[in-house]
Amino acid sequence: MEPVSEPQPSEILGQDVGDGSEWSLDVPFWPQSSTIPQASAEWTTTATATQHPLADNSTNLTTAGPSPEVADTTNSSQHEPDVEADQAIQNLNFFTPCAATATMFLYAQGSSIVCTYHNTLTISRTFSGHIGEVQFLAVNNKTRFDGGCLVVSYDSGKTVIVWDFISGVEIIRYISQEPLSCAAWMRDGSIVFGTTQGSIILFEPKTSKQTSITTPAQTAITHLAPLVDCRTFAIGCQNGTLLIALLQPQFTLLHDLAASKRSSPITGLAWHVTHPNEEGEKLAVQTGDGRLQVWSVPKWHHFGDPARVIRLLRLTKDPVAGPNWMGWSRNGRIIQYSNSQTLSWDVRTKHVTYDSIPTLEHVRGLAVYGPGATLFTLGPNNTVQQFDLSSPSVMVSNRRHPVNLPPPPPVSEETNN
Numbered sequence: 001m002e003p004v005s006e007p008q009p010s011e012i013l014g015q016d017v018g019d020g021s022e023w024s025l026d027v028p029f030w031p032q033s034s035t036i037p038q039a040s041a042e043w044t045t046t047a048t049a050t051q052h053p054l055a056d057n058s059t060n061l062t063t064a065g066p067s068p069e070v071a072d073t074t075n076s077s078q079h080e081p082d083v084e085a086d087q088a089i090q091n092l093n094f095f096t097p098c099a100a101t102a103t104m105f106l107y108a109q110g111s112s113i114v115c116t117y118h119n120t121l122t123i124s125r126t127f128s129g130h131i132g133e134v135q136f137l138a139v140n141n142k143t144r145f146d147g148g149c150l151v152v153s154y155d156s157g158k159t160v161i162v163w164d165f166i167s168g169v170e171i172i173r174y175i176s177q178e179p180l181s182c183a184a185w186m187r188d189g190s191i192v193f194g195t196t197q198g199s200i201i202l203f204e205p206k207t208s209k210q211t212s213i214t215t216p217a218q219t220a221i222t223h224l225a226p227l228v229d230c231r232t233f234a235i236g237c238q239n240g241t242l243l244i245a246l247l248q249p250q251f252t253l254l255h256d257l258a259a260s261k262r263s264s265p266i267t268g269l270a271w272h273v274t275h276p277n278e279e280g281e282k283l284a285v286q287t288g289d290g291r292l293q294v295w296s297v298p299k300w301h302h303f304g305d306p307a308r309v310i311r312l313l314r315l316t317k318d319p320v321a322g323p324n325w326m327g328w329s330r331n332g333r334i335i336q337y338s339n340s341q342t343l344s345w346d347v348r349t350k351h352v353t354y355d356s357i358p359t360l361e362h363v364r365g366l367a368v369y370g371p372g373a374t375l376f377t378l379g380p381n382n383t384v385q386q387f388d389l390s391s392p393s394v395m396v397s398n399r400r401h402p403v404n405l406p407p408p409p410p411v412s413e414e415t416n417n
Contacts (some may be wrong), residue, residue, distance in 0.1 A: 071241055095324035096365035097380055102150055104165060105376040105384065107365055108134035110275040111155060112405055115165050118374065121384050121399040123321070127163060131172050134154035138140045139165070140185040141369075142228075150205070152191050154180050162191070162205050171205060177268055192247075194221025198249060213251055217241050225269040227281060232299075234283055237268025242285060244307065255307045256283070264289040264319075268326040279305070284328060290320025290338045294347055311347045313354075315339070327328060327368035329389050335368050335375055342366075359385065359395040399409065 038177035067264045095109040103125065104115045113127040113134060132155035140150040151165050158179060162171040180201075182194040188326070190219040193201040198217035213234065215221075223236040232254070235243040240263050268286030280296035294311035313334070325337040342357040355374065365378035373389040374396075382401040388394050 010248050018345055019021060019213075021402055024276055025342050037336055040224055054284060063152045079309050093136070093222075095363075096326060097134055097137045097153075097366040098152070098367040098376065098378060099137050100123050100367035100369040100374065101139050101165070101345070102369060102372060104325065105367060105386070106137060106139065106151065106165065107367075107384075108137060108153075109382070110134070113137060113151070114401065114405065115403075116384060116399075118386065119397055121386060121401075122289050122299055123401065123405075125165075125168055126163070126405050127151075127153075127168060128331075129161050129163065130155040130157075130159060132159065132314050135180075136182060138183045138185055138187070138191075141189045142185055143189045150185075152185070154183065155307070169194070172208065181220045183225055184226055186226045186230050187228050190230070192224050192233070193237060194235070196220040200224070200233075200235070202247065212246075213247050215251060216243070216253065222266050223269040224281070227271055228273070234269045234285075236269045236285070237263045240266065240287065241262050242244055242269075244264055244283075255297065257297075264291070267390075270326070270328045272328050272332070280307075282310075284334050286326040286336065286338075288321070288324055290314060290324050292326055292334065292336055292338070294334070311352060312343050313347070313352065315341075315343075323363070323367050327366070327370065329370045329375070330373040333373075333389065335366075337363055337366055337390065342375075344389060344391070346391075357387055357389070358395060359387070409414075 017130055037318060050051045055320045086372065099106045103118055105118065105121070107114050110133055111128065111130040113130075115127065116122060117124055121381045130153065135154050135156060137151055137153040149165055150162055150171065152160065152162050154160050154410070158176045159173060160176060160180070161173045163169065164171065178199070179196040180193050181196050184193060185191050189204070189206065191203045191205065193203065195201065198215055198219055198221060200213045200215055200221065201210060204215065204390050217235065219235045219241070220238040221235060222238050223234075225234040227233070231246055231248070233245055233247055235241075235245060240258050242257040244257065246252040246254065261269060264284065265288040267288050270283070272282040272284065274281055280298050283297050285293045285295060292313040293309050294313070295307055298305035299308045313336070316339070320339045321329045322339075323337065329335050329336050329344070332346060334345045334347060336343045336345060337359075340361050342359040342363070343356045344357055346353045360379040360383065363377050365381070367376045369391075375387040375389055377385045377387070379385065382403060385395055386397040386401050388396050
């Protein structure tokens with residue numbers, strides 16, 4: 001393995017944009033009258049019989065609007081993969097679905113999900129509840145229930161499963177009538193889904209309540225990033241649309257961050273935790289052409305204030321097509337994979353610097369656990385690597401997993417008294 005070659009200093013274009021005066025990116029505030037009514041939910045749902053605490057009310061499914069038909073999913077073979085929807089979702093993603101928690105790294109392998117321990121990268125378990133190929137997964141790093149940690153995963157048969165990665169217990173599953181394209185957990189334990197048609201679905205695992213919300217986007221939503229207030233959402237789309245909005249009690253558009261330029265898909269969105277006294281929230285945005293920007297977005301109650309770009313990070317002026325990914329890490333660092341290089345950008349000050357991370361050249365998947373400054377990569381031949389992102393970044397572990405996974409261990413279900 002060879003380290004990534006360093007660009008010459010003259011090629012480094014990481015910039016502090018200051019107050020944004022040299023950029024035509026002063027984005028107006030959209031008044032609250034710019035609202036879109038909610039639509040009724042369009043999901044066919046069913047719950048599995050499990051004794052997990054979150055599944056207590058799973059048979060009492062509620063929706064915003066007419067109750068959908070309840071389909072029996074005990075025979076999963078009835079739900080054949082939707083080829084067109086599968087292709088549409090695949091076009092949005094270059095990477096294998098991956099996620100990281102405080103103790104585990106998870107990645108998809110066909111219809112299974114592999115769970116590995118930090119540091120040793122040994123396989124803890126494989127989750128095999130899906131029939132179709134897993135399209136995306138997201139872990140709940142924001143809230144914990146009963147000492148467990150929840151995962152939501154989605155496959156090409158439009159099956160969504162919420163499960164506990166520690167016990168392997170499946171909490172609930174449902175079949176979506178509309179192809180989904182992304183998911184994110186909220187601090188209150190709810191899940192927000194984006195669809196290939198541009199709508200958003202809010203789902204509460206505790207109560208199984210779901211609400212479908214229409215947005216101005218007429219294309220697939222590629223990324224969703226909820227703020228810790230559970231009110232404000234960043235919404236990125238396949239056509240480059242980038243919106244900041246409130247979803248409830250009705251969709252309220254606050255900012256259109258890409259009003260002047262929409263072309264390259266949004267391939268990454270992530271908020272950085274800011275001090276309560278700061279007027280703006282920091283939002284990192286990665287696009288499919290290699291652009292990485294940091295926006296300062298006024299908090300929702302600062303009506304009339306514009307959003308502005310405060311950092312522009314790139315190593316070349318030319319667009320970089322192909323896989324582009326990013327995620328926030330600890331100490332104000334953004335980890336980026338672009339042009340077959342993995343970089344750690346330090347954006348804490350106006351003097352932007354970066355370090356190269358010696359990952360494999362051909363990376364199939366990435367996940368960062370920001371609080372622990374830990375990066376995981378998935379390479380060819382199921383090669384998994386772990387990096388400590390402290391400056392300078394170093395590889396902690398390297399392991400090749402078998403292509404043919406061992407059978408998952410039996411799942412024990414505890415009976416609630």
